[in-house]
Amino acid sequence: MFLMIESKIKEALLKNSQSFLGVDISSCPIQFQKTRKDVDGDITLVVFPFVKILKCSPKDAGDKIGDFLDHEIPEIKKTEAINGFLNISLSDTVWLNEIEKIYGNPSFGFSNKNSKELIMVEYSSPNTNKPLHLGHLRNIFLGDSVSEILKANGHKVVKTQIINDRGIHICKSMLAWKKFAPLNKHEEKETPNNTGIKGDKFVGKYYVEFEKHLKVETELILKQWDKHNFEDFDKSLVKNVLEIKATEKTDKLIELARNSTSLMQEAKQLLILWEARDPEVYLLWETMNAWVYNGFEKTYEKMGVNFDKYYYESQTYEQGKEVVSKGLNKRVFFKKQDGSIWINLEEDGLDNKLLLRSDGTSVYMTQDIGTALDRFHDFPEMQGMIYTVGNEQDYHFNVLFLILKKLGYSWAQNCHHLSYGMVDLPTGKMKSREGTVVDADDLMNEVINKAAETTKERGHLDSMTKLDKEDLFKTIGLGGLKYYLLKVDPKKRMMFNPDESIELTGNTGPFIQYTYARILSLINKGKFEFQAVHSEPILSEEKEVIKHLIEFPNVISESAKNLSPAIIANYLYELVKLYNHFYQSIPILKEKNEDKKSFRLAMSSSVANAIENGLKLLGIKAPEKM
RNA sequence: GGCCCCGUGGCGCAACUGAAUAGCGCAUCAGAUUUCGGCUCUGAGGGUUACAGGUUUGAAUCCUGUCGGGGUCACCA
Structure with a gap:
């Protein structure tokens, strides 16, 4: 919850605590949370932290603070202290004002574009010998979504991948x-x-x-x-x-x-x-790689994913050797008798790590150091990097970032490993030897076909052209797939159930898309002008939606901080459920009072806008009809 | 074996990073509709948050130990 009123209360408390409580409370955390559903109130102030310095019971502390706030803040309707919690009820105008602000702001939830520094996000990074599979899908959707989330928070973003084209x-x-x-x-x-x-x-x-x-x-x-x-x-x-x-x-x-x-x-x-560089071999290599890239491009296009910059291992694998000599001079690294070069990380609780083989060739770590430097050279204004790579490489990235720090690169502290868990099937782990690998193209096609089947049965597609329909099936199928893979906390290993991934009810992408399409149909129906007008008293079903809606900007910044699209996915699902509850129990177009009708439409429109913006951050399109 | 991650109703996932009686979806059972698009909504049953201690006014969340699952410990990438 993030409201103007919260900072207002905070300020009032800090300013006047000496006069009405007799002590200075600036050392205590002032903590707000949502009020429990079964208790009266809108926001709740946790009073436990004050109890110690006030030297009274939680109930008394709550009462004292409540009395003060009742008089001090006009927007507060009433307060009630229960246990260590002060439940505060706000007047309707607070909520109505919020909707007025949100409605008509198409970029609701997003920060100003390019207001923050440049960050590079690496993801996908396939091996050219193996077609993309389910594991890559999680990687790609994650990386792409995180890129969009960072943009929504005002960052400039370069999407990149490093292609393993050598060896x-x-x-x-x-x-x-x-x-x-x-x-x-x-x-x-x-x-x-x-x-x-x-x-x-x-x-x-x-x-x-x-x-x-x-x-x-x-x-x-x-x-x-x-x-x-x-x-x-x-x-x-x-x-x-x-x-x-x-x-x-x-x-x-x-x-x-x-x-x-x-x-x-x-x-x-x-x-x-x-x-x-034997010419014949090199030509063959280039030819076959071109085939692969062509195939990958088709897959990316279907996914709706693209990259700003490509790095190829064949071009970067020699890099990093220079850094090694620099590190030797700085005595960050040391040389063994056989000529191999190492770093000792025992002080940091890690092992010795090889950086250059005795024959002078570089290893994975050396390449990664070189590539990192290369990238900062290409984008001098860049402030940080995010590597979307599976958690089996946690150790590797710990070492990489540590080495970069020891080499004295200040940006090293802004390098993050977006580590995600493996995707399991209900039958267990995916194993290429046992042929249980789920191919990315096959899966996307399957999901799109399924979407076509169910949508044809129940959809509102009569007025659509064939092309529009195909587009829609893709939107729904891929929406379901992306949502399924993104709704789980990236850090966690997850289960992929092919049957569930194409479900349309419950916590799914299409469920959210459907709600969006229904709101749009509602708004288009009357084709009349409406605006966010004040309409009191506000109903609890309405208030619940608004309360949740205003958290959206906060959710976007949280998801950026945690590099977790799952936060947005879960938020959207909650929003949609609250809206459906409202929609089911309260008339909108049938409402006779024009102000109320107009207000409810404005609120619905605000919800639709938030859904559209939120889905966009997950790489999912919001269809007008389905 | 060392180090890292994870154990939440039958299954799959949440819990605003320490707050009130742990939420939701699937599945099961019972209901709502002269529809604003039912791909909707309401309700019921189902939990000692792996186990045992500890810290705290307060623990699924932090600390210690045990058990279970996974990952990683290459002059592979």
Whole structure:
């Protein structure tokens, strides 16, 4: 709750406590909260904190303060002290004034644009070998929503991602395509273009293909080893194998066999060629990446998500080495005898961490340091960064931010890891090996089709064109999906139930969208002018809606502070429920008194506006009809 | 094993960061409508907030321990 009247009461108390209580209370917290539903009152002052210095019972303290406020503040109708709580009833005009302010303010809840510093938000950041799945959806919706929430709070935002386009895994799908792609009747290798397969799916297919062949070859080798047939292998390897066999560590043995396959050797060879910028390999790499990006773009477009700036690991992986030498000079880092470079974080309760391999190549951490510097170089006015990455990397980001701080970058304290929990299925964890991964494209299509089915049955679509309808089904389907994934506190691991995600009742996106569409229909119906006029007495159903409505700006800033769209989602749901309760029990268009009718319409319109603004922050559209 | 996160009605989630009798949705049962768009609304049953201590006027929330679930501890990214 955030009202002008609260600060007014606060001020009055602080100013006059000496005269009417005999003591100075400025050391006590002045705390307001919502009044319980079953008690009379609008806002409640918690008086417990005063009891100690007033040296009286909570009841007496409440009575004293209540008496004072009754006389001092004209907007207060009455006060009542129960236990340690002072329940304050406000006059109707307080609420009516609030609606007057809210109504007709289209950007209600939002701060002034670009009034605050620039922040970069990183999210999505996929691996180019694997099509996007349900886990990415949570990541992407979260990152995108948080970006919008920060904007609504006045920040400038750069949305970005870092694409993992380099390394041995890419070489695997490149190799598989080279070796195994079939020719079509024109003697051409199959491509996304000549097969019609979406680019990211196409490349993903060859990654799986590689793993399949690799498995076969690995098993052959293991069998050979079992029979002590070591003819094809060099001596040092054989020695290694025998040692591991003695320890019976099968995992390690399999790992060794995998690395001994000709396929793996070829893939490694490709990586070396790539790093040497071999023209043929590089061209293949660029071609296949282009396929993937094309596929990803289609998915992002369907999601209604976009990015301002892309970073590619292939361009940043060498960065950070410079920082390492700087860190060495500052003695933040140290060098081991073999030439590898480390940082000792034991004082901070963490371990030693490697920053540069003995062969001089960089690791993940080094790259991330380099990328961070790169970004601050690209956007000098930037004040902070938010990394949307799963919570399995909590440790990594703790270390990263700590290193940046130790290197003396002041902005490091404004770097946050937006850490989110895994998405589980009712059947358990998603596992690619068991084929239980939910594909992002498939899921979106399913949800949109379902929305089409139910909306056709019950909707008000007669006047709509085919294109409009398709758009609407997308709005509803994706709205449901986004809401489902965003309504849960990001930090928490969550359960994704495919059946529930397409439900339309209960705490769902479409439920909120429906209420919005109904209000708009209400307002359009009469097509007459109305304004926020005063209408007393105000009914409790109305007051409940208004009370909740005025919290909206506060909710938006809370959600930014906590980097949590869930706060907005839950707020909207509550607002919609309160409004539906009002709608069900109080006539609006049928009301004969013009002032009351006008007031209720203005209030409804304000609610619709808040819904639209709130949904926008979740990346969800509010349909006029559905 | 060390470190980090999490345990809230059958299931899925809330609780304004310490406040009054712990809310909501699904599911179950019982009701409301000559509709302002029923994808709505009202009501009922269902809880010792994993367990045991502690701090506090006040604990789901903070501290300690136990149990259970997950993550992480690579010269992978």
